[in-house]
Amino acid sequence: MRLDVELQCIRRTLIVRLKGELDHHTADSVRLRMEEAIEQEDIHDVIVSLKQLTFMDSSGLGVMIGRYKQITAKGGKMIVCDVNPAVHRLFEMSGLFKIVTLLDNEEVALSSLGVVS
Amino acid sequence: MRLDVELQCIRRTLIVRLKGELDHHTADSVRLRMEEAIEQEDIHDVIVSLKQLTFMDSSGLGVMIGRYKQITAKGGKMIVCDVNPAVHRLFEMSGLFKIVTLLDNEEVALSSLGVVS
Amino acid sequence: MSANPSNYMTLTFASRSENEGFARVAVASFVSQLDPTLEELTDIKTVVSEAVTNAIIHGYEDVEDGEVTIYARIEADMLFLSVMDEGMGIADLDTARQPLYTSKPELERSGMGFTIMENFMDEVEVVSQVGKGTKISMKKRIESKKALYN
Amino acid sequence: MSANPSNYMTLTFASRSENEGFARVAVASFVSQLDPTLEELTDIKTVVSEAVTNAIIHGYEDVEDGEVTIYARIEADMLFLSVMDEGMGIADLDTARQPLYTSKPELERSGMGFTIMENFMDEVEVVSQVGKGTKISMKKRIESKKALYN
């Protein structure tokens, strides 16, 4: 069970691509990597791509909520994209889809932020 | 854990394609299907393709030895093809590769039997 | 290949977070003899993950020398699943089971574990004793894929 | 993500052939924390399959109400693996361990189970008592893939 975090900055938007299984065991490293990246002064918004996420549980919800709070405290937005049906149900159950914007893919997410990639 | 058996007759040659995991649990059904097919009067030789076999243990060796005996009793040959390295080691360990012909693929196996497919 | 009534397994392992993934895979592999749909399998993996994670971080507070036990039984199309720890137990079950309640917000817990278990399983029963441990017993009927195609 | 010393698991299940695949997957998933090569993982799956199959068909003679127990422990890069049954036991161990020997040729057994275990593991110890059961204890050093790439 592994999780890879890929980070990319486009203008003031941080793109986070999660690959693998996000659970309590892997949540810490995801939190640390994202936290550090979001702290960068020039980062304003975050796009989290779950396209290659093969598993997520409520520990993952916790990480998402934490990063949502972090970026909104900076006045930014968090968009989650490429959410599979299983993760979508978790977002619904927790009410997270009401505060986090869910979009189809990275491209749509970027243009919704006015970023041309 | 499942195993599918695909049978095809070309002239007097029976081609058996095993797909999945061949262990004690699945060995019986493989044995029964192959036994019945080899019993057909017009079947002279057997080619077993392991291209899509994802697991095999000594129960699988037992099935192979059993079918080898069955076809040689009829005066025919048994050829096994598309053997992955793991299965190859089992064949070596048991000495089976000395009595069963191992060939690269179905095509080579068919032409070695003088069958044009 | 079909599942006869009453097959079971018991799995015990050290309370270490690296076993969470292993526990999910083991239970999913056991349950796969019922030929569940992908969605059912994901539900079960998620539920195992929630209960095992809770045992590790709440029951044993991340101390790695505890033991987590999973018991799974299949009877016809029913899955019976329990997850047990001998950890600190839960004092107030009603509060604990409320959506979004967590006793460890500092660990960024979402408080959604019990809610997910209740949503993904047909029945969830929690028995807990402070200082003794916690046992979650769950049931789920598996709508076999076979039933859809045959 | 790296494996700290001494993680372990115990898995007990009904002596039914449909559990052979499940047992392989469970052990492989547990061992994967050592980051084994694909070949090592296949070896371990095969060994589990051999020992569990033997417990089921020889130990319990295909009666499904027996119990098979697998114990696995990881210490640094070593895997300790045992497979136990409380079945009929083995009267003559030397004969049983000989390549190609089988007491059940009528079931098309190849007699290669013990030979495969000995080839794929670094050490194999068998303790058996007639009427009491059999315990196979094995060791294998895992040459982590990490060691190859780092």
Ligand SMILES: Nc1ncnc2c1ncn2[C@@H]1O[C@H](COP(=O)(O)OP(=O)(O)O)[C@@H](O)[C@H]1O
């Ligand atoms: N196995 C357990 N042992 C002790 N306390 C537990 C256990 N499982 C759950 N709890 C308590 O119940 C609360 C709610 O659990 P849950 O809904 O899974 O949310 P979370 O794990 O995010 O805190 C936990 O915060 C904890 O206080």
Ligand SMILES: Nc1ncnc2c1ncn2[C@@H]1O[C@H](COP(=O)(O)OP(=O)(O)O)[C@@H](O)[C@H]1O
């Ligand atoms: N768990 C067991 N309980 C009783 N007898 C066993 C057990 N394992 C092995 N044996 C005996 O040892 C013999 C050799 O085993 P093995 O090398 O695995 O070959 P096979 O399973 O093909 O017979 C078996 O035929 C059986 O008589």
